[in-house]
Amino acid sequence: MKLYKAENGILLERDDLFYRLHETDWDLAVNRDDLYEWLEIQIESLIPITFTDDVPMPEILAPIGSQEVWASGVTYFRSRTARMEESEKAGGGSFYDRVYEAERPELFFKSTAWRVVGNHGTVRIRRDSTWDVPEPELTLFASSSGALVGYTIGNDMSSRSIEGENPLYLPQAKSYTGSAALGPCLLVPEFPLGDDTVIDIAIVRSGEEVFSGEVTLSQMKRKPEELLQYLFREMSFPHGAYLMTGTGIIPPSDFTLQQGDIVHISIEPIGTLTNVVG
Ligand code: DO4
Ligand code: MG
Known part of the structure; x- marks a missing residue:
């Protein structure tokens, strides 16, 4: 799974599908010993996003918060x-x-x-x-x-x-x-x-x-x-x-x-x- 820090939240990519995490704070999202397992649980309640001209892919930032x-x-x-x-x-x-x-x-x-x-x-x-x-x-x-x-x-x-x-x-x-x-x-x-x-x-x-x-x-x-x-x-x-x-x-x-x-x-x-x- 891949996490992208976007200008307006955090995107999760799995199997070429993108999801938006409920958690928008990068530091809180990533600082977990069980990060992989936590993301697997998160994804169950998320709907894939389709990026279009009306819903464009947001700008992707460096994957870092306060680290x-x-x-x-x-x-x-x-x-x-x-x-x-x-x-x-x-x-x-x-x-x-x-x-x-x-x-x-x-x-x-x-x-x-x-x-x-x-x-x-x-x-x-x-x-x-x-x-x-x-x-x-x-x-x-x-x-x-x-x-x-x-x-x-x-x-x-x-x-x-x-x-x-x-x-x-x-x-x-x-x-x-x-x-x-x-x-x-x-x-x-x-x-x-x-x-x-x-x-x-x-x-x-x-x-x-x-x-x-x-x-x-x-x-x-x-x-x-x-x-x-x-x-x-x-x-x-x-x-x-x-x-x-x-x-x-x-x-x-x-x-x-x-x-x-x-x-x-x-x-x-x-x-x-x-x-x-x-
Ligand atoms: O010893 C100086 C830095 C070495 C380094 O940056 C590297 O091996 O990648
Ligand atoms: Mg070096």
Whole structure:
């Protein structure tokens, strides 16, 4: 089942049919350990909506209310290697190698809810950055008790030049206006996503694909539950939290995003998150 945060409520999609939830408050609707079962009960009393010219599909917003967005780093070998290369001059390489092998994962704060951009929104490159990439990431949604109840697609926009200069600049490389995108929906599956789930990215410039790549979850070093366990260890999230799980796809070193690029990130059971770079 998929939940869409609409301008005027919450839409539930199941088997290509849309329903409007009685509950209109996103935070109250999603913060449940039994979210899937609760939605199954809700749907019994709902009537499918047919969108027409007279009843158009409402605008869909980023699937977030009051939740914080956190992110994981160096959870794929590709991310470890790319970051060791980019920080070579700064001597930061061994930090990435060590965190990849360590028991404790790298977790960092990414965004407040109000800064998050949704599907078809504009993500940004920092004006003081010269080397930039999107990071396509499976993003977990956990309830306030830390239970994994849903997934969305995340784009962890990153400045490689700023992070590469000094790993201590990570917050500036990772958190700025237009650096976090989530969407298009919150997938609430009956069972957790399998290791064969594919994350796919395509970057289009002036109508031509300039980069594409894919990775499966099986290449992720950490388990989603392990990342959430660390996040919730010493921190409370009264409305639940989003956690990006790290990127396994990084374009070659001579690639940098440009204004006007269009980034499509797809994860099959969730959908596609499309953002233009502003
Ligand atoms: O270590 C810096 C951030 C890593 C990251 O964002 C990722 O691996 O996806
Ligand atoms: Mg990342």
